[in-house]
Amino acid sequence: MLFFYSISIGNLEKSQVGFFTVIAFNGVSYFFSKEIGVKDVNFEISQDEFAFLIGPTGSGKTTIMRLIYMDLMPDEGFVTVGGISSNKIKKRKIPMVRRKIGMVFQDYHLLSDRNIFENVALPLHMVGIRRDEVRERVMNMLNELNIEEKEKKKPFELSGGEQQRVCIARALVKEPEVILADEPTGNLDPVAAHDLIKLLENVNNEGTAVFMVSHNYNLIKNRGHRILEIQMGEIQNQ
Numbered sequence: 734m735l736f737f738y739s740i741s742i743g744n745l746e747k748s749q750v751g752f753f754t755v756i757a758f759n760g761v762s763y764f765f766s767k768e769i770g771v772k773d774v775n776f777e778i779s780q781d782e783f784a785f786l787i788g789p790t791g792s793g794k795t796t797i798m799r800l801i802y803m804d805l806m807p808d809e810g811f812v813t814v815g816g817i818s819s820n821k822i823k824k825r826k827i828p829m830v831r832r833k834i835g836m837v838f839q840d841y842h843l844l845s846d847r848n849i850f851e852n853v854a855l856p857l858h859m860v861g862i863r864r865d866e867v868r869e870r871v872m873n874m875l876n877e878l879n880i881e882e883k884e885k886k887k888p889f890e891l892s893g894g895e896q897q898r899v900c901i902a903r904a905l906v907k908e909p910e911v912i913l914a915d916e917p918t919g920n921l922d923p924v925a926a927h928d929l930i931k932l933l934e935n936v937n938n939e940g941t942a943v944f945m946v947s948h949n950y951n952l953i954k955n956r957g958h959r960i961l962e963i964q965m966g967e968i969q970n971q
Contacts (some may be wrong), residue, residue, distance in 0.1 A: 753780045755833075755911045755942045756801055760810030763796055771796050771966040773810070778944050780910065783937040785953050786946045788963035794946045797963070798915050801944070802834060803827045815910050832860065835904025835941075839916040841896045843888040849875070849899050850884040856907045874902045878932070894925035901932060905941070912936060914945040918952060926952055 756778040763770040771793040778784055788794050799805040800812050803819060811820035815833035822830065836842075843852050850871055857867045875881040878898045888896055897917055904912055914933060918926035930952065937943045947953050953960065962969040 754778070754813070755780050755815055756944065757813040758797075758800075758810070759813070761800060761807045761812055762809040763800060763805055764808050769793060769966045770808075771800070771963070774968055776961060776968060778911065778942055780940070780942050781937075782959065783934060783943045784945070784959040784961060786944065786961045786963060787948065787950060787953070789948070792963045793966040794963060795915065796966075798913055798946060801913060802836070803830050832907060833910045835901075835907065835909035835912045837897070837900045837904050837912060837914040837917045839919040841888065841900055841920075843896060843899060843903075845888055848885050848887055849880065849891070852888065852899060853903045853906055856903060860907065870906055871902075874906045878902050892925075893921050894928060897921065897925075897929055898932070901929075901936070905936065909941065911942040911944060914943065916946050916948065918947065918949060923952075930956070 754777045758774045758776050761774040762772050769791060774797070786794055786797060796805065800807060800819075801814060803812070803814070803822070806819055811818050813819070814830050817826075817830050817833075844855070847855075853874060854867050854871045857870060862870070872881060872884070875884055878901060880895060880898050880902065883891060883895060883899070888899070891899065900917070901912075912933065917933075918929055921929060926949070933943050933945065934956075945953075960970075
């Protein structure tokens, strides 16, 4: 959604093209005792954007994701998510940041003892949404992703591509500002991987920012999206 107001809304930063910045890294460094962390990272993701983060194993991709989710806090610099900065937030307020983020994982992270409806509904129950509203929002999301007939099935009864659709439904049902997708195609065959990228592009076209980690350059090249490359903890290009 475009904004045409000259005033600021909350603490969000307005970009030059009229969209707001949902993620910003400002001189961010994080140091592990023995592993490579990240060093002096600077970039922004705007609310209309689909961007990829690529790099070899151990280059810092997962560290970037954990810093966005505020599972890690920078040793230097600060991360801003949805207008909330890591250098100002109190620990008890971190769940507020996480409500702005929808997570999609390579290994799905679905609860095997719950059906698909219950898995997608879980984030809404956690924030106290009314039961009747939960039902409506979950079924609308399952319908949009063409998996409404799977609502009573358990995750193990679905294909990998279907499980990843469930993950996207669970991420979107709480209406986040940004989707973080951490190697979401890693366990999918090439056709399912391509379909998943198209689905995430549709999500982005509907107004949700998408930031996706991938090691499969052939899958993401020539799609017209920005690609950030990280090597040894440093962003090489943007």
